[in-house]
Amino acid sequence: MSMPAGWYDDGSGRQRWWDGEKWSEHVAPEQGGGTSAADQPPTGPSAPSATGYAAATTGQPSSPDRVAPVLGFVGLGLAVLGTVLACIPVTFVVGVVVLIAAFVVxxxxxxxxxxxxxxxxxxxVLSVIGGVIGTVVTLVIVAAALVGPTGPMTPTVAPPTPSISAQPSSEPSPSSPPVSERPSAEQIAAEVQKTFQGEGMTNYDDMPDFYPCMGEQLYASDMSDETLSAVISGGEPLEAERASAEKAITDAVLFCDPNGEGAF
Incomplete structure (x- = not known):
């Protein structure tokens, strides 16, 4: 659609006469300046009127071939898209590239x-602000991910593992008699010798009859099977039988070594 004849901005900042088809050589005089022959408005039926020039200077379109701001809208759209992408840590780099492209366009x-x-x-403006917002949001998300959720502190020292030797065994030791029945005199003699020697009492090693005698005396004592099995292996007797167990051991030692030949 052709623009009607009139005064319009020709793009240089001056008002030039448009005859309806093309620009003419006539331009409006500048404020306070002189006029030349080329500056005079055309005469004739198509000559501009004073009211037409006034309307052109107060509200007429600035140019007859004004176009839509395509680049402006493209840059604005890229700025919006880049801001969204920059706020996501995974696509932060892509968002920054899009924002730079938006600024250039x-x-x-x-x-x-x-x-x-x-x-x-x-x-x-949006491309600059979007870059700042995206950077701040990404840094906050990454920092929160590195710190991790806060919760009760877990112990750094593992609880001590119970020693295997301290765990009760369901099977009796090969060297100790079963607790379910009374040990024999021979077993008692062997256990007493092992216990005495383990405690450093080697003064009875030269008396071959001492330990067999101890086995017979303890076997014949009134100690229960459980208490007898405990004391001959160096353990603790039952609390109710502690006194009687100590007396039985003392009597057996005095009987088997009446002269105190094995004493220190």
Missing amino acids: SLVGVFKKNTAKWPSIVGM
Whole structure:
């Protein structure tokens, strides 16, 4: 659609006469300046009127070939997309690249003639603000992920593992008699010798009859089977039989070594 004849901005900042088909050589005089023959408005039926020039300077379109601000809207859209991508840590780098492209496209749109400038300006501003927001959001998310959820502190020292030797065994030791029945005199003699020697009492080693005698005396004592099995292996007797067990051991030692030949 052709623009009607009138005064319009020709893009250089001056008002030039448009005859309806093309620009003429006539331009409006500058404020306070002189006029030349080329500056005089054309005469004839198509000559501009004073009211037409006034309307052109107060509200007429600035150019007859004004175009849509395509670059401005493209830059604005890229700025919005880049801001969203920059706020996601996984796509942060892609978002930054898109924001840089949005800034460049919007900057080119600002210098595009005969187009609206506001989309380009908004795109430039949004690309800068989006970069700042995306950086802050990404840093906060990454920092929160590195710190991890806060909760009760877990113990760093593992609880001590019970010693295997301290665990009760369901099977009796090969060297100790079973507790379910009374040990024989021979077993008692062997256990007493092992216990005495383990405690450093080697003064009876030269008396071959001492330990067999101890086995017979303890076997014939009134100690229960459980208490007898405990004391001959160096354990503790039952509390109720402690006194009688100590007396039985003392009597057996005095009987088997009446002269104290094995004493220290």
